[in-house]
Amino acid sequence: MFKKFANWAKSRGGVHPIGHKEKSAESAIRPASLPDMLYIPLRQHAGASAIPIVNIGDKVAKGQLIAVAPTEVSAPVHASSSGTVKEITDIVAPHPSGHTAPAIVIKTDGEDRWFDAGKIEDPFKTPPLELADKVAQAGIVGMGGAIFPAAVKLKQGAKHEIKTVLVNGSECEPYLTCDDRLMREKAEHIITGARLVRYILQAYRVVIAIEDNKPEAIKAIQAAAAPFGSIEVHIVPAKYPMGSAKQLIQWVTGREVPAGARSTSVGTLVHNVGTIFAIYEALMLGRPLISRVVTVAGAAINDPGNVEARIGTPISHIIDECGGYSKPPEQIIMGGPMMGMPVISDNAPMIKGATGILAFSEEEMPSKNQSPCIRCTSCVKACPMGLLPLEMASRVNAEDFDSADDYGLKDCILCGACAYVCPSHIPLVQYFQFAKGKQAIAKDAKKKMEYTVNLSVAKQNRIEEEKAAKAAEKAAKKAARQKASQARKAKSKPAPTSAPESTKEESNEQ
Numbered sequence: 001m002f003k004k005f006a007n008w009a010k011s012r013g014g015v016h017p018i019g020h021k022e023k024s025a026e027s028a029i030r031p032a033s034l035p036d037m038l039y040i041p042l043r044q045h046a047g048a049s050a051i052p053i054v055n056i057g058d059k060v061a062k063g064q065l066i067a068v069a070p071t072e073v074s075a076p077v078h079a080s081s082s083g084t085v086k087e088i089t090d091i092v093a094p095h096p097s098g099h100t101a102p103a104i105v106i107k108t109d110g111e112d113r114w115f116d117a118g119k120i121e122d123p124f125k126t127p128p129l130e131l132a133d134k135v136a137q138a139g140i141v142g143m144g145g146a147i148f149p150a151a152v153k154l155k156q157g158a159k160h161e162i163k164t165v166l167v168n169g170s171e172c173e174p175y176l177t178c179d180d181r182l183m184r185e186k187a188e189h190i191i192t193g194a195r196l197v198r199y200i201l202q203a204y205r206v207v208i209a210i211e212d213n214k215p216e217a218i219k220a221i222q223a224a225a226a227p228f229g230s231i232e233v234h235i236v237p238a239k240y241p242m243g244s245a246k247q248l249i250q251w252v253t254g255r256e257v258p259a260g261a262r263s264t265s266v267g268t269l270v271h272n273v274g275t276i277f278a279i280y281e282a283l284m285l286g287r288p289l290i291s292r293v294v295t296v297a298g299a300a301i302n303d304p305g306n307v308e309a310r311i312g313t314p315i316s317h318i319i320d321e322c323g324g325y326s327k328p329p330e331q332i333i334m335g336g337p338m339m340g341m342p343v344i345s346d347n348a349p350m351i352k353g354a355t356g357i358l359a360f361s362e363e364e365m366p367s368k369n370q371s372p373c374i375r376c377t378s379c380v381k382a383c384p385m386g387l388l389p390l391e392m393a394s395r396v397n398a399e400d401f402d403s404a405d406d407y408g409l410k411d412c413i414l415c416g417a418c419a420y421v422c423p424s425h426i427p428l429v430q431y432f433q434f435a436k437g438k439q440a441i442a443k444d445a446k447k448k449m450e451y452t453v454n455l456s457v458a459k460q461n462r463i464e465e466e467k468a469a470k471a472a473e474k475a476a477k478k479a480a481r482q483k484a485s486q487a488r489k490a491k492s493k494p495a496p497t498s499a500p501e502s503t504k505e506e507s508n509e510q
């Protein structure tokens, strides 16, 4: 009975989009040339923006800290090459809105000279929390696109019992092959990174999950993992969204992360292979996160491939590294086609979470001919979270977000599988993105309102306390004055004398 349920849960939802991976997967990672200018955004991570600590005109070296994280849920930012700080200003953000975002602009000097931050002598003999702090200082975030600060997850080992470190090498989105190439070319480094993460979390085992459409990567990782008994390689079926943390945990461990809960509730933590590689570089080589491997693909690209580019490199420069455009792109996407975001200009820079830069031709774009829902339930069958996308979308359409929540909006992982299968071309995932955005704004406004109310209550309490303190001080002074006056009066009264008595006595004696 249980086995039956587990199999059903394992196969729930998901889609099989055409991979489009062949072209980029077969070419080795190429290092991108150094651009003249680097545009390094202050916010490339979940949490608060980093705060600049350099000024215009400052000379900086590659890997030097240029902006600090104001809170634990944030990440510092480092110079991706040596040069001079030209500006600290708003630039075109890698975002569909076309809004600007603050960034540090560096004019590179061509020397690409490293900042010497030193390195740890033996990470495996260093206390785990110290290593987690080093990962935080290196500015490492989830490189699979989640952009959550990696150190926050690493510190969970001190709070929860983590049995399994799950290294996500599934790379289930079409077109993307950067993790595939990384596993083929840097397998030993990834294994060392995975061992370090296991040590930091004090976990029992590491499982590296790779989709069955990456035989070369599987071979390379299996060979590198062979000497270590605590590392297993799991081959998972190629299916979208296998790379979503909840789906992967369920497939590998057979345990379902309950709605609203975190993966730690089932003793598992998931890190993308790119994140594991960045952790290796930070702890073994003393290098912060200043570059990443990104897939450049799409029919509008001349020579698709995987490029190792510095953070802050303009998208246009990276595309030039792949032969430039073969035709004017209909749309440019940063990330994968299912969960990535369109960018309105190729002047925008590449950021830490960018898994792909995709330039699509008109033929690759989803149909815009939307028609009414025919209640075919294809979206329900495709949803890996077991939700009712059609019902959620109609509630969102009516701006009834509470009701959409009742249908599971909170559990929606925005994977886009429902929209992919919809024969009516209803952009379902855009509805859910819109609703979640609205909810986040409302939550933020509520928080600000509560903060303002708390401030005003605190101010009122302070005024009352000050009033009471002043009244008490006044009363104390009055009491002191009265006491002093009584003392003075008592002093000024003629002192009672015993003379008449003694006179009497004396006269008696006489």
Ligand code: SF4
Binding pocket: 372, 373, 374, 375, 376, 377, 378, 379, 380, 389, 390, 418, 421, 422, 423, 424, 425, 426
């Ligand atoms: S897949 Fe599209 S048409 Fe079919 S039920 Fe869902 S929303 Fe309606």
Ligand code: SF4
Binding pocket: 382, 383, 384, 385, 386, 387, 388, 389, 411, 412, 413, 414, 415, 416, 417, 418, 419, 428, 429, 432
């Ligand atoms: S986007 Fe949300 S509703 Fe649609 S398939 Fe993914 S999890 Fe389900």
